Amino acid sequence: MRALKSRRSFPPRTCPTPFTWRGCCRTTDPASSRPSTARSTAATNAPWKTIGVASARYEEEGLVEFSGRTWRPAFERWTPVIEATSGCAWGRCAFCTLYEQERFRVVPLERFCRDLDELKAVVPSARRLWLTGGDPFQMGFRHLEDRALAVRDRLIKMQTIAMFASVRDIKRYSDRELHRLSLLRVGGLVIGMESVDDRTLALAGKGYTARDVTEQCLRLERAGMEYSLIYMTGLAGDGRGRATARRTVEAVNNLRPRFFGTTSLTIFPGSRFERRVREGSFATASEAERIDELIELVRGLSFRTFFDARSPTNAIPVAGLLPYDRDRILATLDHARTHIDEDALAAYRRELREP
Numbered sequence: 540m541r542a543l544k545s546r547r548s549f550p551p552r553t554c555p556t557p558f559t560w561r562g563c564c565r566t567t568d569p570a571s572s573r574p575s576t577a578r579s580t581a582a583t584n585a586p587w588k589t590i591g592v593a594s595a596r597y598e599e600e601g602l603v604e605f606s607g608r609t610w611r612p613a614f615e616r617w618t619p620v621i622e623a624t625s626g627c628a629w630g631r632c633a634f635c636t637l638y639e640q641e642r643f644r645v646v647p648l649e650r651f652c653r654d655l656d657e658l659k660a661v662v663p664s665a666r667r668l669w670l671t672g673g674d675p676f677q678m679g680f681r682h683l684e685d686r687a688l689a690v691r692d693r694l695i696k697m698q699t700i701a702m703f704a705s706v707r708d709i710k711r712y713s714d715r716e717l718h719r720l721s722l723l724r725v726g727g728l729v730i731g732m733e734s735v736d737d738r739t740l741a742l743a744g745k746g747y748t749a750r751d752v753t754e755q756c757l758r759l760e761r762a763g764m765e766y767s768l769i770y771m772t773g774l775a776g777d778g779r780g781r782a783t784a785r786r787t788v789e790a791v792n793n794l795r796p797r798f799f800g801t802t803s804l805t806i807f808p809g810s811r812f813e814r815r816v817r818e819g820s821f822a823t824a825s826e827a828e829r830i831d832e833l834i835e836l837v838r839g840l841s842f843r844t845f846f847d848a849r850s851p852t853n854a855i856p857v858a859g860l861l862p863y864d865r866d867r868i869l870a871t872l873d874h875a876r877t878h879i880d881e882d883a884l885a886a887y888r889r890e891l892r893e894p
């Protein structure tokens with residue numbers, strides 16, 4: 540690790556940290572290339588112009604060391620980040636090629652503590668911390684407890700140690716372990732559930748069922764651990780979007796995620812979905828159908844949550860607090876649906892690239 544060269548604001552004010560919303564959606568910032576249909580219906584200055592690979596820049600700045608691809612949701616863009624893992628131990632999601640070149644690795648505790656000391660020198664009053672890596676919750680109870688204790692010892696005002704997590708990983712923790720981690724301020728889990736429909740989950744290779752999603756999220760709630768859910772439109776394929784969205788709404792209405800975000804399936808080279816499309820065994824959903832899917836979600840979600848469909852993969856960016864902004868979001872989506880330029884939106888999606 541490099542020594543801290545100077546006391547700078549953290550993250551550096553000039554650092555664009557082009558992180559993307561859900562690590563798994565892996566796209567560059569296409570803000571300037573969104574088609575006019577999307578721009579005219581955009582929900583104000585969307586913070587989707589954010590996330591990406593932070594490692595190089597942070598290393599340039601001489602702050603905390605990053606060895607792998609670093610992702611975090613746009614709403615965490617001002618949260619101090621620290622590397623806890625790199626790569627993804629699962630690596631089998633059919634739409635994802637993000638960590639193909641990286642092996643999953645847990646950052647040794649010693650290095651984690653050194654990074655924490657440096658971070659403390661810059662932001663001693665940090666109340667929130669984002670652990671990087673495809674899925675740091677994979678590291679298991681002992682590793683996570685050690686790191687949470689290290690954070691507690693150094694950053695005494697810490698309230699939330701947030702990270703990506705998967706439904707698969709929550710199953711590995713006992714109720715007692717979840718409760719213990721919750722007491723140690725582990726929370727703010729961002730879960731890329733993608734769908735709560737068995738067929739769609741199997742198609743995506745997520746490694747869990749619809750029932751697992753609801754059971755494991757309820758366990759988090761009982762443990763007092765806050766979490767957010769991410770849904771992926773278009774994942775079920777042509778003609779199946781609305782039914783999948785309805786099934787998802789039915790299931791998640793029993794849950795209380797703090798935040799409900801959406802991404803949209805984008806076929807990246809090298810993914811299993813790309814092969815399926817080439818072989819003709821998977822037909823992608825149209826952009827109009829994806830909007831219908833979003834409408835189904837916004838109409839159906841009955842709990843109070845922040846709904847955010849502003850990641851670059853959402854051709855029509857909308858966001859707002861449900862239920863208060865429901866009508867406004869639906870009006871935007873209805874307008875986009877009526878005036879849709881399918882070719883322009885499809886071209887926009889084709890231009891999306893991994894960073």
Ligand code: SF4
Pocket residue numbers: 562563627628629630631632635636637638673674705731
């Ligand atoms: S869990 Fe799936 S989507 Fe997320 S990084 Fe791993 S392979 Fe990609």
